[in-house]
Amino acid sequence: MERIEHRACFGGWQDVYRHRSAALDCNMQFAVYLPPQAASRVVPVLYWLSGLTCTEQNFITKAGAQRYAAEHGVALVVPDTSPRGDDVADVDSYDLGKGAGFYLNATQAPWSQHYRMYDYVAQELPALIEARFPVTDARAISGHSMGGHGALSVVLKNPGRYRSVSAFSPIVAPSHVPWGEKAFSAYLGDHRETWKAYDATELVKAASERLPLLIDQGEADEFLHTQLRPDLFKAAADAADYPITLRMQPGYDHSYYFVASFIGEHVAHHAKALL
Amino acid sequence: MERIEHRACFGGWQDVYRHRSAALDCNMQFAVYLPPQAASRVVPVLYWLSGLTCTEQNFITKAGAQRYAAEHGVALVVPDTSPRGDDVADVDSYDLGKGAGFYLNATQAPWSQHYRMYDYVAQELPALIEARFPVTDARAISGHSMGGHGALSVVLKNPGRYRSVSAFSPIVAPSHVPWGEKAFSAYLGDHRETWKAYDATELVKAASERLPLLIDQGEADEFLHTQLRPDLFKAAADAADYPITLRMQPGYDHSYYFVASFIGEHVAHHAKALL
Numbered sequence: 001m002e003r004i005e006h007r008a009c010f011g012g013w014q015d016v017y018r019h020r021s022a023a024l025d026c027n028m029q030f031a032v033y034l035p036p037q038a039a040s041r042v043v044p045v046l047y048w049l050s051g052l053t054c055t056e057q058n059f060i061t062k063a064g065a066q067r068y069a070a071e072h073g074v075a076l077v078v079p080d081t082s083p084r085g086d087d088v089a090d091v092d093s094y095d096l097g098k099g100a101g102f103y104l105n106a107t108q109a110p111w112s113q114h115y116r117m118y119d120y121v122a123q124e125l126p127a128l129i130e131a132r133f134p135v136t137d138a139r140a141i142s143g144h145s146m147g148g149h150g151a152l153s154v155v156l157k158n159p160g161r162y163r164s165v166s167a168f169s170p171i172v173a174p175s176h177v178p179w180g181e182k183a184f185s186a187y188l189g190d191h192r193e194t195w196k197a198y199d200a201t202e203l204v205k206a207a208s209e210r211l212p213l214l215i216d217q218g219e220a221d222e223f224l225h226t227q228l229r230p231d232l233f234k235a236a237a238d239a240a241d242y243p244i245t246l247r248m249q250p251g252y253d254h255s256y257y258f259v260a261s262f263i264g265e266h267v268a269h270h271a272k273a274l275l
Numbered sequence: 276m277e278r279i280e281h282r283a284c285f286g287g288w289q290d291v292y293r294h295r296s297a298a299l300d301c302n303m304q305f306a307v308y309l310p311p312q313a314a315s316r317v318v319p320v321l322y323w324l325s326g327l328t329c330t331e332q333n334f335i336t337k338a339g340a341q342r343y344a345a346e347h348g349v350a351l352v353v354p355d356t357s358p359r360g361d362d363v364a365d366v367d368s369y370d371l372g373k374g375a376g377f378y379l380n381a382t383q384a385p386w387s388q389h390y391r392m393y394d395y396v397a398q399e400l401p402a403l404i405e406a407r408f409p410v411t412d413a414r415a416i417s418g419h420s421m422g423g424h425g426a427l428s429v430v431l432k433n434p435g436r437y438r439s440v441s442a443f444s445p446i447v448a449p450s451h452v453p454w455g456e457k458a459f460s461a462y463l464g465d466h467r468e469t470w471k472a473y474d475a476t477e478l479v480k481a482a483s484e485r486l487p488l489l490i491d492q493g494e495a496d497e498f499l500h501t502q503l504r505p506d507l508f509k510a511a512a513d514a515a516d517y518p519i520t521l522r523m524q525p526g527y528d529h530s531y532y533f534v535a536s537f538i539g540e541h542v543a544h545h546a547k548a549l550l
Contacts, residue, residue, distance in 0.1 A: 258283065
């Protein structure tokens with residue numbers, strides 16, 4: 001593991017590391033923000049999963065989350081959104097292949113060799129972080145768009161592993177929207193029953209624990225009615241008696257200006273559960 | 276003037292406009308953040324001048340300043356860093372030509388046709404902003420690196436026009452550092468006496484007013500001792516009895532992580548003078 005960026009930020013350190021991932025069988029980069037408190041004690045971790053086309057850079061340069069992480073004493077860990085490298089399968093498409101790993105374990109060729117982002121974000125990366133950084137095993141997770149799908153599905157598939165979850169503009173029902181149908185049919189094959197294992201709106205029906213769950217969704221989001229559909233998740237959660245907070249935010253779109261505007265409240269949401 | 280971006284952000288609007296600049300004789304883009312207060316009344320303006328290689332995008336996507344502008348009720352206006360377009364002179368260099376206008380009026384061919392960023396940021400843009408947006412004529416100005424040079428020199432050349440000034444990691448003595456010597460010799464010619472008209476460390480010696488002046492400088496900035504030299508400005512200001520606040524910030528480098536970490540204090544510095 002090699003540190004490739006190291007920058008002072010809000011009294012702590014915004015770092016980026018490169019390492020060899022066993023789950024993904026390729027070299028990966030991830031970002032870690034260590035708040036000032038981490039200089040003298042261990043701190044809990046908020047994981048952030050980014051959306052389509054992103055790397056580990058988007059969130060750390062655009063969201064302004066470090067301010068709030070420093071206020072609360074929470075570390076931020078931000079993985080990339082897919083396996084990377086010349087020998088990793090890809091297509092000329094922003095919503096499939098590199099930059100579009102969808103936080104699942106692919107079962108179909110040519111994707112199955114490297115596209116195991118679920119194992120990476122749910123197991124390998126937390127194990128690495130907890131072994132090598134001054135952090136506790138108290139975990140929370142959030143994300144944006146495809147990363148909101150990742151955060152919700154990882155939490156729902158791993159009872160007992162996280163303290164809280166949140167999402168911005170998440171894809172909540174990938175089996176029922178074009179982005180999800182395209183990715184899931186490529187990565188998981190055409191048998192739709194297998195898709196349910198990564199579909200938050202399916203997973204919430206059988207959830208065995210209740211975590212603090214916050215979703216913010218911009219009402220002016222250009223993808224709201226076609227790709228995101230938080231109403232589907234809300235209905236399923238209501239039916240399952242899983243209390244969630246879904247906030248529709250007038251005027252906001254799908255961009256990081258939206259994330260930046262509310263990330264402080266999300267960090268506070270997680271800090272309350274973590275600390 | 277055409278609005279090309281319009282995004283909700285911290286209760287206000289982060290917009291980008293394209294217009295024809297008379298001073299620069301080309302099409303330009305600038306960004307405007309209108310805080311929530313601007314929906315019901317006029318607000319003062321903080322101008323931000325960016326550094327080498329930047330456009331109007333860097334500050335608005337990376338600094339997180341909108342949060343503080345919204346708290347205080349201050350608009351942010353962010354121009355590009357040089358004239359733009361296919362017919363604008365350029366060289367294959369990050370520190371001369373496009374992206375490196377140095378906020379001066381060039382006198383030498385081929386630069387003098389378009390490179391008049393001083394007139395643009397000191398006169399044309401404020402006149403446009405004050406005519407077309409819900410703002411007062413209370414102005415403050417800040418900037419980063421080359422833009423810190425811009426902020427300091429524009430203020431010192433225009434007594435009575437601004438209420439306050441600040442800078443992050445500014446080039447303060449362009450006549451005495453490689454970036455400045457390269458740019459000034461190209462834009463202004465080899466007669467160094469003419470350079471003094473844009474050199475903050477020269478200008479402060481004859482300053483006729485005293486504004487609240489704050490400079491933050493990272494001690495781990497890779498350009499501190501070669502290109503920035505805030506000590507030269509501090510010595511000149513002290514000799515001229517111009518009180519300035521120069522803060523050396525341990526650990527911080529030249530990046531927007533540094534700007535983001537302290538922009539809240541800069542916005543507060545300006546809000547105190549503006550409101």
